[in-house]
Amino acid sequence: MKPMTFDEIQDPIIAMRWLSNVEGCFFTCSCPTDQKVRCALNMPRSRSKDWWRLMTRLYTDDHRAAVTCDQFKEMFRTRYIPQVERQWxxxxxxxxxxxxxxxxxxxxxxxxxxxxxxxxxxxxxxxxxxxxxxxxxxxxxxxxxxxxxxxxxxxxxxxxxxxxxxxxxxxxxxxxxx
Known part of the structure; x- marks a missing residue:
């Protein structure tokens, strides 16, 4: 599907589009629910990849693998689409x-x-x-x-x-x- 990559651009509109594109890819490919986070984690680049490693540095491999798509989206929104920006x-x-x-x-x-x-x-x-x-x-x-x-x-x-x-x-x- 070649979804767009994400490189920690501090623009909530671009972040929302990226999240929407990822969800669209999941839908088109009929991605199994338990594989969505694993697939999504192939798209962030450089600093956004660093963000995920930092967020999950204290997780065990099992805990990291158990992060649901909804949890991932909420973590992503909190970081890249903060409430203050949404309100603005x-x-x-x-x-x-x-x-x-x-x-x-x-x-x-x-x-x-x-x-x-x-x-x-x-x-x-x-x-x-x-x-x-x-x-x-x-x-x-x-x-x-x-x-x-x-x-x-x-x-x-x-x-x-x-x-x-x-x-x-x-x-x-x-x-x-x-």
Missing amino acids: LAYEFLYLRQVMESVAKIRRVFTERTMFCPKFVSEQAQIKHYLSVCKTDIRPFVATQRCDTVLELQEASRWREIEIELQLWEQRQVPTQL
């Missing part, structure tokens, strides 16, 4: 506003930060919040669209952004009258 990313999500950013950038940030706000799991909650994030020249347009998913809402936002850009371009093309 949730705060960024809750107060996210599109000012000068493109729809593409806001979409990316919105999606990344959603992982840290479990109360925004439902599609309707995400739609409502995404509307509050949109620029004032985009929000009224997309609010009137019938969008059943966040993806549809983001696409409508992009269409509106393109329309605004075209209008500005056309205004620059009109010769001024003397």
Whole structure:
């Protein structure tokens, strides 16, 4: 499956992606539950490998082999996705506003930060919040669209952004009258 390796990057979003990729590999390969930690431990590199050795230095071989996948994930989250960072990313999500950013950038940030706000799991909650994030020249347009998913809402936002850009371009093309 060639899952991505992990090298102690101090970025909780990258760490969450890595954990998600590992879980995806387990699912795809039908990895037996008792082998998941053993498989996951082949992916950390250098400093993150050192972290695992340090965490388990006092474990016996049997104790180390008995670490469950859930225990491993909790240990990993504690180290690479600390609670303070999760709270900060949730705060960024809750107060996210599109000012000068493109729809593409806001979409990316919105999606990344959603992982840290479990109360925004439902599609309707995400739609409502995404509307509050949109620029004032985009929000009224997309609010009137019938969008059943966040993806549809983001696409409508992009269409509106393109329309605004075209209008500005056309205004620059009109010769001024003397």
